[in-house]
Amino acid sequence: TFSRNLENTTLMFPELSGIGKQINAYEVILDGEAIGVDPATGKLIPFQETMSRKRKHDIEATRHKIPLKFFIFDILYRDGKELLDMALSDRRKLLEQIVKNGAILTISPQIVTDSAQVIRRYHDEQLARGLEGAVVKTWDSPYEPGRTGYSWVKFKEEEGKTGKLTDTIDAVVMGYYKGQGKRTGFGIGMFLVGVRSGDGFVTVTKIGTGVSDRLWKEFRVKLEKIKTKEQPKEYVGVHKLFTPDIWVLPKIVVEIAGDDLTKSPSHGAGVAVRFPRLVRIRSDKSPRQATTVDEVTKMYHNQTTSHS
Incomplete structure (x- = not known):
């Protein structure tokens, strides 16, 4: 596994050694996020706490106490083929064929709509679950690493509730x-x-x-x-x-x-x-x-x- 700036973080996530049965590919690059799950409540734990397991003793001490779930957002590469220019709609279909939801990997849920009201309702539902909000993506957009404008927009609590900054x-x-x-x-x-x-x-x-x-x-x-x-x-x-x-x-x-x-x-x-x-x-x-x-x-x- 690698962070956004290509730092090798594989040792932080020993859980990933067991994901082979959930992936139908020889080689694949997935975009996702690792989040800790409270085993008692099933609720997600803040990102900063998840990222604190950087030293080996932290990992060993917390991996059983705070199990991780990997939410998969997108697919960038599969078995020799780069997929960055493929439309999001097609990448999503391919992702659902390749990744089988299970204990470790889960494809992030989505809705497809052009209704602002539906988007707002979905956004509010995510807030009620304790999440930050939703990401709104253009259905035919390519995968463009980094910040590239408004094909992908974070819709967080400030926008949905208070009209504050539209992005962090x-x-x-x-x-x-x-x-x-x-x-x-x-x-x-x-x-x-x-x-x-x-x-x-x-x-x-x-x-x-x-x-x-x-x-x-x-x-x-x-x-x-x-x-x-x-x-x-x-x-x-x-x-x-x-x-x-x-x-x-x-x-x-x-x-x-x-x-x-x-x-x-x-x-x-x-x-x-x-x-x-x-x-x-x-x-x-x-x-x-x-x-x-x-x-x-x-x-x-x-x-x-x-x-x-």
């Missing part, structure tokens, strides 16, 4: 500010994040909410390893208002949500995230896969159009 943002941590009050003990109280601009990164917001005590400590350990005395050359046009206490190298990607985007003459992205909050650390993404300035600009314009 994958941002790069650029630096952090020392904590005050309760956070003094963590050594970090807020962090500065940015989005990609060409070969560099520009600021888009500071974040201090949505982070548990455990995650603050985890952040401190990660950031301590990549801190640097000088502002990295990749960080372009950082306003003095946002100069962090400690700079860090562009290594960590975080997924952030917010209420909306506002114009900002101070942030390098030209817009700022209002009421930002951390969703999760994206250890499966590299900084080169972070959201771009063009993408947040498009989000801003789409937001203002929908509000008018």
Whole structure:
């Protein structure tokens, strides 16, 4: 198994050694996500907890306590044939022929509709199950790795219930500010994040909410390893208002949500995230896969159009 940025994660998922009986192919590349399942309730466990099993002793200690289920979204390759240009409708048919639902692998459920009301109802049903929402895909779309526009759109709680940001943002941590009050003990109280601009990164917001005590400590350990005395050359046009206490190298990607985007003459992205909050650390993404300035600009314009 490989993460989004091609990190080999096979050792994290020893359960996959037994999936041969569920796959009707000699060679296959599948797109999916591993999620922990609470054996007592059957409910899914947050992604961040699943991804915490990175060291061997963590894996051995948790694999029986928290069993994993692998939800399969798509198929990219089968027995010598690349399938990226095949329409989603055809890839789905092929996927259902190749993967047999079982204890380890499960094809992610779907509905096919052109009704906004049906989509909203399905979305709300997923929220009721404790999931984030739904992904809406164009039925004839090819498989295009990375962010490629609006053929695939995440429809999450903010859009379905409150009209907030229509997507989360994958941002790069650029630096952090020392904590005050309760956070003094963590050594970090807020962090500065940015989005990609060409070969560099520009600021888009500071974040201090949505982070548990455990995650603050985890952040401190990660950031301590990549801190640097000088502002990295990749960080372009950082306003003095946002100069962090400690700079860090562009290594960590975080997924952030917010209420909306506002114009900002101070942030390098030209817009700022209002009421930002951390969703999760994206250890499966590299900084080169972070959201771009063009993408947040498009989000801003789409937001203002929908509000008018």
